[in-house]
Amino acid sequence: MVEDDRLDGRQRRGRDTRAHIISAAMEQFCESGYRASSLRDIAARADITHPGVLYHFPTKEALLMAVLQRRDEQGRETRPVVGEMGRAALASMAAAAAHNETQRAMVELYAVLSAEATGPDHPAHAYFTERYERLHANVLEAYTVARDAGDLVDDVEPRVAAPQLIARIITAHLNTQLRVPLDAF
C-alpha cells in the first residue's frame, strides 16, 4: 500500500500528492494492468477522489506515462553510460539486471504492461517498442565492440548473442518474481 504521511485528518499532505498518485497508480497497474485499472481504483489507493487525480494528470494516459517516466528516472543511475564500450558495457548491464532484482513492483509492472502493450493501439505500445529497439541496439553494439577487441569466445555471433542475453535476463527475473510465472505451454 501507499504509505500514509498526511500530518493529521483534515489538511491532507502539504506537498506531493502527485508522487503518491504515481505510487498508487503503479501498484494498481501492477495488479490489474493499465486498461483494467480505473481512475477510481487508483484514487481510492491514494485516498482522494478521481477528479482529484485528474487535477494532477490531465488524462489516464498521462498518468501511465508519468509512471513509466518515474521508472526511467529511478533506473538511470544503474544504466550503462552512453559511450561505454564492449566488455565494460556488458558488465554494467549485468549490474543493472542485479539492481532490477530489488525492484519487484516495477519489474512486475513492466511484465504486465509490456504484454498488454502488444496491441498497436495501446497507449504504451510505442514506449515499449522504442525501448526494446534501443536496448537491442545497445547490447548489439556492446557485443560487437567486445568481439572486435578480442574479448569474446570465438564462435559468439553478436547478432545472435544480443537477443539471447536480453531474453535470459528477462526470464530469470520475471519467473522468480511474478506471482504467476509466464507460461508458454
Place this chain on the structure above:
Amino acid sequence: MVEDDRLDGRQRRGRDTRAHIISAAMEQFCESGYRASSLRDIAARADITHPGVLYHFPTKEALLMAVLQRRDEQGRETRPVVGEMGRAALASMAAAAAHNETQRAMVELYAVLSAEATGPDHPAHAYFTERYERLHANVLEAYTVARDAGDLVDDVEPRVAAPQLIARIITAHLNTQLRVPLDAF
C-alpha cells in the same frame, strides 16, 4: 481474420458458429487481453451481434474458458504421456516446445493472458496457477527420474534445473514471437 465460410448472404452458416466465435475471441484476446476485449468487438469479428455470442456462451468468462479449453485440446497430442520417464519425458517436452513454435497466435494469447491473470481476481488466474504447478511438478519429476537413472551430468540439481528449463523455453519462444518482446529493464 476468421475465415468466412457462410454459403451465401442470407442463411449464414449451416453449422458451427460456435467454433467461429471461439476463433474470433482468440484473436481479440490476443490483441487486447481479456478485460479490454468487449463482447461487441468479438461479435463483430465473427459477423454477428453480441447477444448472438451470448446465445452460445452464457457469459464472457465462459467464452474465455472455451478458448483456453480449445487450446488444451489442440496441444494434447504433443504433450508428454503420463507415465513417461526421465530422459524420455524431457525429450518429449522439447518436442512440445517445437510444436508451440508453429502456433504463434496461441503463444501470444498465453503471453498476454498469463500476464493479465497475475491478479488473483482474474477469471483465468486459477487456470494458470494450476497449469504452472502441474507443469513444474512434471518437469521436476522427469529430472529426478533422469538423475536417478544416471542420465544427468553430475552437478545438475533437479529442483534448480526444472524452473530453469521452463524459463528457457518460455523466453526463447516468447521473444521470437511477440510483436513487442517482454521487457524487464
Place this chain on the structure above:
DNA sequence: GTCTATAAAGTGATAGAC
C-alpha cells in the same frame, strides 16, 4: 487543491420479436 455532481460513452447481460 479537492470535492460533489453530472455528462457522454461503453460494458455485460436480458427480454422478446422473428
Place this chain on the structure above:
DNA sequence: GTCTATCACTTTATAGAC
C-alpha cells in the same frame, strides 16, 4: 439461432462549488 431494444452499471472526463 440471430436480431433489435434496452437495462443497470461502470468508465473517463468536465463543470462548478468550496
